[in-house]
Amino acid sequence: MNTKPRAAYVHIPFCTQICHYCDFSKVFIKNQPVDDYLRALLEEIRAYEPGPIDTLYIGGGTPSALSAAQLEFLLEGLASIFDISQVQEWTLEANPGDLSQDKIEVMANAGLNRISLGVQTFNDRELRQIGRMHQEKDIYENIDRLKAAGFHNISIDLIYALPNQTMEQVKTNVQKALALDIPHMSLYSLILENHTVFMNRMRRGQLNLPQEDLEVDMFHYIINSLKEAGYDHYEISNFCRPGYESRHNLMYWDNAEYYGLGAGASGYLNGVRYRNHGPIRHYLNAVEAGNARVYEEKLSLKEQMEEELFLGLRKRAGISIQRFEQKFQRSFEEVYGAIVAQMLEEGLLIREGDRLRTSQKGLFLGDTVAERFILE
Numbered sequence: 001m002n003t004k005p006r007a008a009y010v011h012i013p014f015c016t017q018i019c020h021y022c023d024f025s026k027v028f029i030k031n032q033p034v035d036d037y038l039r040a041l042l043e044e045i046r047a048y049e050p051g052p053i054d055t056l057y058i059g060g061g062t063p064s065a066l067s068a069a070q071l072e073f074l075l076e077g078l079a080s081i082f083d084i085s086q087v088q089e090w091t092l093e094a095n096p097g098d099l100s101q102d103k104i105e106v107m108a109n110a111g112l113n114r115i116s117l118g119v120q121t122f123n124d125r126e127l128r129q130i131g132r133m134h135q136e137k138d139i140y141e142n143i144d145r146l147k148a149a150g151f152h153n154i155s156i157d158l159i160y161a162l163p164n165q166t167m168e169q170v171k172t173n174v175q176k177a178l179a180l181d182i183p184h185m186s187l188y189s190l191i192l193e194n195h196t197v198f199m200n201r202m203r204r205g206q207l208n209l210p211q212e213d214l215e216v217d218m219f220h221y222i223i224n225s226l227k228e229a230g231y232d233h234y235e236i237s238n239f240c241r242p243g244y245e246s247r248h249n250l251m252y253w254d255n256a257e258y259y260g261l262g263a264g265a266s267g268y269l270n271g272v273r274y275r276n277h278g279p280i281r282h283y284l285n286a287v288e289a290g291n292a293r294v295y296e297e298k299l300s301l302k303e304q305m306e307e308e309l310f311l312g313l314r315k316r317a318g319i320s321i322q323r324f325e326q327k328f329q330r331s332f333e334e335v336y337g338a339i340v341a342q343m344l345e346e347g348l349l350i351r352e353g354d355r356l357r358t359s360q361k362g363l364f365l366g367d368t369v370a371e372r373f374i375l376e
Contacts, residue, residue: 004050004051005050005053005256005257005258005259005268005269006051006052006053006054006055006256007053007054007055007056007057007248007251007256007257007258007259008045008050008053008055008056008057008082008258008259008261009057009059009248009258009259009260009261009265009266009267010041010045010056010057010058010059010078010261010262010265011059011060011061011260011261011262011263011264011265011276012058012059012060012061012062012063012065012066012074012262013026013027013037013060013061013262013263013264013278013280014026014027014028014029014032014034014037014060014061014062014065014066015027015028015029015060015061015062015065016028016029016062016065016095016097016098016133017097017131017132017133018131019120019130019131019132022193026060026061026062027061027280029065032280033280033284034066034070035070035073036284037263037280037283037284038066038070038073038074038077040283040284040287040288041074041261041262041287042074042077042078042081043287044261044262044276044287044292045078045081045082045259045261046081047290048259050081050082050083050259051083052082052083052084052085052086053082053083053084053086053087054086054087054088054089054247054251055087055088055089055090055091055247055248055251056078056082056084056087056089056090056091056248057089057090057091057248058074058078058091058092058093059091059093059116060093062093062094062095062098062118063092063093063094064092064093064094064095064098064099064103065095065098066103068100068102068103068105068106071103071106071107072106072110075106075107075110075112076110079110079111084111087111088247089113089114089153089246089247089248090111090112090113090114091112091114091115091116091155091246091248092107092112092114092115092116093116093117093118094115094116094117094118094142095117095118095132095133095134096117096118096119096134096138096139096141096142097132097133097134097138098133099117099142099145099146101145104145104146104149104151105149107149107151108149108150108151112151113151113153114151114153114154114155114246115146115151115153115154115155116154116155116156116157116186117139117142117143117154117155117156117157118132118156118157119139119156119157119158119177120132120157120158120159121158121159121162121169121173122136122139122172122173122176122177123136123169123172123173124136126162126165126169129162129163129164130159130162130198131197139156139180140180143180143182152183153183153184153244154180154182154183154184155182155183155184155185155186155246156177156180156182156184156185156186157185157186157187157188158173158174158177158185158186158187158188159187159188159189159190160173160187160188160189160190160215160218160219160222161189161190161209161214161215161218162190162209163190163198163209167214167217167218167221170218170221170222171221171225174221174222174225174226175225178225178226178229183240183241183244184238184239184240184241184244184245184246185226185231185238185239185240186237186238186239187222187237187239188237189215189218189219190209216364219364226239232245232316233316234315234316234317235249235250235253235314235315235316236314236363236366250315252311253311253312253314253315254311254312255304255307255308255311255312256268257269257270260274260275260276261276262276262283263276263277263278263279263280263282263283264276264277264278264283271298271299271304272296272297272298272299273296273297273299274293274295274296274297275293275294275295276292276293276294277292277293277294278294282294301328301330304328305324305328305330305335306373306374308324308327308328309324309336309370309373310369310370310373310374313356313357313358313362313366313369313370314366315357316357316358317355317357318350318355318356318357318358319355319356319357320354320355321354321355321356322354336373339372339373340356342372343362343369343372347359347361347362348361348362348365348368348369349362349369
């Protein structure tokens with residue numbers, strides 16, 4: 001019995017600037033066929049005949065790079081295709097540099113109820129250094145305008161362990177973030193991806209990154225400061241006031257199925273992980289031909305179990321062993337007992353009744369823990 005997913009990710013691949021660390025599917029918006037893209041996107045979605053959804057997430061790229069009119073066309077289109085009468089969380093990613101008052105009004109009128117702002121750092125010099133267009137003052141102005149328009153479920157992204165960044169600068173960023181009085185924050189350490197400006201600089205020896213032990217100290221400081229300020233550390237990189245977890249992201253970590261829509265988007269439907277064509281022209285042609293996908297993989301039972309674990313263990317609440325056994329009809333002890341016993345002994349995992357989660361030590365070694373669950 002194939003039930004329809006109750007979550008959708010919608011990708012807007014356009015940006016007003018290309019950041020030095022980003023390897024997502026994106027293009028500079030100037031001279032792009034944006035209107036054609038939005039029409040094709042809605043056509044792709046219609047073909048799925050989706051039912052009611054609980055979470056709808058518009059990411060990118062930079063969705064706020066669209067004009068107010070384009071944004072309105074997109075949001076009205078989504079509301080007409082999806083049954084959003086039961087939507088719990090409808091998020092749009094935005095950049096402080098291009099979120100104008102008319103766009104905020106369009107978002108408020110459409111019924112969006114969560115905004116995720118790509119702040120990255122409050123330091124103007126660091127913002128320039130990573131290729132961002134906005135300045136610190138734009139962040140405060142945007143947050144004030146969003147609150148005035150009735151948006152209170154606001155999240156920001158911050159990046160730490162930036163080139164030449166000191167502990168003092170991280171502390172300043174965290175204090176400024178707390179002063180915003182918002183309910184959710186995502187804090188990521190800088191990861192160097194291929195085909196980015198930063199990776200090219202590092203290969204030429206021109207990127208001075210903090211040492212690993214300093215990066216760990218930064219992460220410790222972030223965790224402790226946010227906990228003291230009343231935020232739950234509910235996932236490796238995510239912190240929220242109680243009740244403000246990102247429901248859409250929890251859906252990923254709970255390994256639920258979802259629609260992935262738009263150029264370069266990934267989705268998970270009927271046990272199949274898939275990815276759409278990335279280049280805009282390829283995507284437009286593919287939608288016209290009736291299939292936007294460029295790649296599909298039917299997951300084996302073993303792969304499904306592995307994903308359940310390494311996604312679930314990203315959450316501080318970890319995984320339910322009982323839920324695992326019900327979902328896969330396999331004994332958890334038989335499949336993973338030996339591996340778990342070893343990691344409990346090494347202090348990487350903690351078992352409390354039915355639940356298994358990573359320890360603080362395991363959290364810092366998240367990838368290592370995940371890899372151990374991949375059975376030969």
